[in-house]
Amino acid sequence: MIAIAEGLFTEGAQPRLIGGRHGETGRLVFPCPAGDPRYTPEPLPPRGTVWSWTIQRFRPKSPPYTGPEAFQPFAIAYVELPGAVIVEGPMVNIAFDAIEIGMEVETVIVPHATDAQGRTVTSYAFTPVTGSSGHD
């Protein structure tokens, strides 16, 4: 298993995306700009709400897309991570007609593709919060 990029997310029981905070303005962005000393990496809240969404119904052009040749439509959302930033990412484990603006989702790490060495490449996605509690 290998992450699609370094410094993009933390793994474990409750994965988090890693943003970057600008030292002077305090503005938080995602991802943390690589090699830019003005930004300090900062884990983002793991849960948020859907700000907007769409379904990718056609296979994006390759390059740059590295997903499966046998394309299946997938959901994409902007998710508002409270007090932090609105982040774009795929949604998994949800029926397309169940997606609504404002629904609660959480960050997960999922397999994206298999690389030339046969390793599973992982990336982040958002999935509906299933637990009854809003607490971590």
Place this chain on the structure above:
Amino acid sequence: MTDVYIVGVGIHPFGRTDGLSGLQQGAYAVRQALSDAGLDWNDMQFGFGGSDASGNADAIVNELGLTGLPIINVKNGCATGGSAMIGTWQGIASGQYDVGVALGFDKHPRGAFNAMPAEYSLPDWYGEVGMMVTTQFFAMKLQRYMAAHGISSTTLGRVAEKAFQNAVHADHAWRRAPVDIDTILNSQMINDPLTKYMFCSPGEGGVALILANEKKARELGRTAVRIKAAAVRTRPPGSFEVFAPCIDIARGGAPTLLASKAAFEMAGLGPSDIDVAQLQDTESGAEIMHMAENGFCADGEQEKWLAEGWTRIGGKLPVNTDGGCLACGEPIGASGLRQVYENVIQLRGLGGGRQVPGDPKTAYSHVYGAPGISGVTILQR
């Protein structure tokens, strides 16, 4: 600043033209514009021009003649044509030149634009996971807007239906057959809520405008159409643009708001003074949102506007009278100038079956593009 007039216009039909390069389609448009103005290529003192994917505009001298004129190449995304016109306008308004040409042309491969992350200073993973797709952005900006302001899918369908209806009467349009609203709404979903007929396609075409000062325009008997304002603006903080891995929670303005405000101030006019408008409609929802961003209606009022047919030919503000990007396609470098071309045709009263009735006096055009740029022009007769 001296007044500047559009004394000649030319267009190579949009769509697909095998055997002609983008540049050659640009040259075709220049020849037509020169003929329209009653001028020769030798009369051109300077030019501004550009394309996104078809090379440098100054190579046009190979097609039209080695007269030694200066041509400045413009590469400004979807605002390429608008920026070329602004450069030409400023060259004449400043008093430096009497007459010059603005041109834009392009020829794109079929299918969605194929952008690479590095071209936009984005990390590779952003494209690898499938988010380097312009249509996703349009869909998500629209999805949020529709939920916030009560816009229905039917309204999106009405925008596309109007576009194809208008294009029936536009010689330069690409898609010239009417499409009924049920076909539009039930066609293949591309990026929800947008179906196939609600998106424009990358295409081909060329447009040229000949601009002149008042003295030259009088000599030519071409003082009908004057440039009242032209403005290009880049994005303000907190705007929502294509290819954005994140956006600020504190929402800000939009480049269109800035360009529109600047152009109205320059012209000394307001939205209610405009008789006809060409608004960037890369998809149906873009026209809807741009109606409000340009100040023609409040957010949410589009639902009523479209239901009442107020943006049709003969409505209170006809929008995209030649079918816009939806029916003409989008050759990036030429698209903004097509809007100005169409406005000149409307102000001259030469629109034929798509002519706006009531002798229009003012015409507005608006482009928007990546990575957050907008251009607005206002013409007056």
